[in-house]
Amino acid sequence: QKEVEQNSGPLSVPEGAIASLNCTYSDRGSQSFFWYRQYSGKSPELIMSIYSNGDKEDGRFTAQLNKASQYVSLLIRDSQPSDSATYLCAADGGATNKLIFGTGTLLAVQP
């Protein structure tokens, strides 16, 4: 069974701090990885994708991928209360067209 695992949280950080969200995946065949943000009662929205080892930055967000360790992370710099949401990590299912989702980490940014 291919899996993506995340700590459910809640992860509480003060406003202005760096929030670090982590994810591990089981399928070494996975090549592409995604972070989605989901506000309560809303649908997931794509934040970032990453395909290569290393870091990828987009504004306040940095995605990090380490395929050897099967580890993906998302850093949010200068966290704002509006960043409070559940963050879903997803990995492609190798040869399939499916994405495998983690159960999400709840982030709470305290003003």
Add this chain to the structure above:
Amino acid sequence: DVKVTQSSRYLVKRTGEKVFLECVQDMDHENMFWYRQDPGLGLRLIYFSYDVKMKEKGDIPEGYSVSREKKERFSLILESASTNQTSMYLCASSLLTGSGNTIYFGEGSWLTVV
């Protein structure tokens, strides 16, 4: 921007009713998906389709069927709704490229079965 539209946002149905959830995407994506999301269980794939008239079972297909007669439209059918199908249903579409398979979600359909 990718647009995935779920026409029914909030539904209340009675046990045993047949329920149709419709989804339309406007980006000519090949792949379409139906998920349900429940607290503590995350996103669970019900069915997906990678082409017109093609479908494959996901992780929890029991009690559901799907229809894809046109590329842009993917319907989820609950043949006889039951209370344990009360959930948020999410439709999604994606295009598989050399960079991966990025999935875009609709706004969700909240179904309550009483």
